[in-house]
Amino acid sequence: MSEKITAESLLNNLVETIADNVPKQKSVSFFEDENVSSRFNRLFGRQKPVHHLLGGGKSADVLLWRNKKISASVLTGATAIWVLFEWLNYNFLTLVCFALVFGLLAQFVWISASGLLNRSPSKVPRLVLPDEIFANIGIAVGTEVNRGLRFLQDVACGGNLKHFLVALGSLWVAAVIGSWCNFLTVLYIGFVAAHTLPVLYEKHEDQVDDFAYKVFDQLRHNYRKLDASVLSKIPKGKLKGKKHE
Numbered sequence: 001m002s003e004k005i006t007a008e009s010l011l012n013n014l015v016e017t018i019a020d021n022v023p024k025q026k027s028v029s030f031f032e033d034e035n036v037s038s039r040f041n042r043l044f045g046r047q048k049p050v051h052h053l054l055g056g057g058k059s060a061d062v063l064l065w066r067n068k069k070i071s072a073s074v075l076t077g078a079t080a081i082w083v084l085f086e087w088l089n090y091n092f093l094t095l096v097c098f099a100l101v102f103g104l105l106a107q108f109v110w111i112s113a114s115g116l117l118n119r120s121p122s123k124v125p126r127l128v129l130p131d132e133i134f135a136n137i138g139i140a141v142g143t144e145v146n147r148g149l150r151f152l153q154d155v156a157c158g159g160n161l162k163h164f165l166v167a168l169g170s171l172w173v174a175a176v177i178g179s180w181c182n183f184l185t186v187l188y189i190g191f192v193a194a195h196t197l198p199v200l201y202e203k204h205e206d207q208v209d210d211f212a213y214k215v216f217d218q219l220r221h222n223y224r225k226l227d228a229s230v231l232s233k234i235p236k237g238k239l240k241g242k243k244h245e
Contacts, residue, residue, distance in 0.1 A: 050064065050198055050201060050202045050205070051064055051202075054198060062074055062195075063194055063195055063198050063199070064198055064199050064202060065195075065199050071195065074195070075191075075192070075195050078188060078191050078192075079188075082184065082185070082188040085184055086182075086184060086185060086188075103127075152167065155167045
């Protein structure tokens with residue numbers, strides 16, 4: 001049996017794949033009416049809380065502002081680093097040297113002041129970074145890099161056209177964004193987005209989910225019109241389907 005592949009058929013396959021993940025308590029389609037309860041209409045069939053999807057640990061608490069002081073401190077520190085490197089045009093070596101200079105001056109003044117006041121020199125606190133920190137950072141970075149490479153290779157070799165096109169589109173968008181700003185700014189934008197979008201989504205998830213479903217519904221409608229007016233009129237080759245007895 002021969003099948004004709006159209007843009008609508010590809011979109012319908014994507015819709016069916018996402019719809020399969022929606023809870024089955026009710027007959028719910030991918031694009032549901034507004035009168036259906038929002039718990040059956042989560043984005044991409046999500047059933048777990050946002051906190052659980054982010055890992056459920058301390059990092060998730062920081063991203064979702066469970067402790068506002070810690071989250072604000074982390075975001076402020078990242079902003080200060082970005083301002084130093086991007087706006088004030090400091091480079092990494094200059095910043096490290098200045099930090100060491102201030103550290104040396106502080107320790108020198110500490111020891112000198114103790115001698116001038118005829119006091120026994122107080123013990124200067126020593127800053128020692130454990131070796132495990134560097135080992136854990138290297139392991140974590142290597143694990144994430146290998147995970148990303150493995151994902152891209154699985155997409156390329158998996159034969160799933162939809163995942164392949166999504167990966168290509170994501171890489172193209174990342175390349176375009178990278179041409180607009182440098183790597184540090186891209187990291188900072190991602191850092192700020194990670195500390196703002198999840199908490200905003202958690203507070204307004206019903207409205208965001210409904211809006212996203214309406215957008216997907218409109219996209220599907222536009223694809224139908226495009227396929228009926230243009231794409232269906234383009235000659236296409238026929239693919240041999242599997243024969244079933």
